[in-house]
Amino acid sequence: MRNDSKKKTGFLYDEIIGFKELRDNISLVMENVMGDYQVVLSENAKKNRSGSVSIISSEILNYILSVYKFESLLSYDQKTGQYEVIIDKIGIYGSGATKDEAIDNAAEMALDIADDYFRNSGLYVRLPGEREKYPYFLRIKNCRDMEEVKKILELV
Numbered sequence: 001m002r003n004d005s006k007k008k009t010g011f012l013y014d015e016i017i018g019f020k021e022l023r024d025n026i027s028l029v030m031e032n033v034m035g036d037y038q039v040v041l042s043e044n045a046k047k048n049r050s051g052s053v054s055i056i057s058s059e060i061l062n063y064i065l066s067v068y069k070f071e072s073l074l075s076y077d078q079k080t081g082q083y084e085v086i087i088d089k090i091g092i093y094g095s096g097a098t099k100d101e102a103i104d105n106a107a108e109m110a111l112d113i114a115d116d117y118f119r120n121s122g123l124y125v126r127l128p129g130e131r132e133k134y135p136y137f138l139r140i141k142n143c144r145d146m147e148e149v150k151k152i153l154e155l156v
Helices: 019-024 026-036 058-065 099-119 131-141 146-152
Strands: 016-018 040-043 052-055 073-077 082-087 092-096
Touching: 016 019, 019 026, 019 040, 026 040, 026 052, 058 131, 073 099, 082 099, 092 099, 099 131, 099 146, 131 146
Parallel strands: 016 040
Antiparallel strands: 040 052, 073 082, 082 092
């Protein structure tokens, strides 16, 4: 993206672009990311070691996240007469009088918890046992509708 000879490079990246350059070239960056599946690394050039961001195609991100399986369990509790869904990987539980009701409740709970997780991600990623849930919640967050949520949760 730059033509100057002072390119800052990262391991496996052609270059690391500054936030200003990213802003100035956002259309080209998005075209390269979505069309050519490039990964763009950007950081604040004015602040040394302030962190960086990676911009990656959602299609590729979803492919990468597909290895995170939820291993949901649907069962019937004879004592309560309720169906139960347990999604242990993210600590979700749902129940209902029917299978569909239990599945709907668990899927809605997963969406609510994922929403809370990302609203408070600065806290969650610092808590023991919570950082590991990040890719699972990101997988939920990238769903386009409730049917896709149920599918990735392995409930349908």
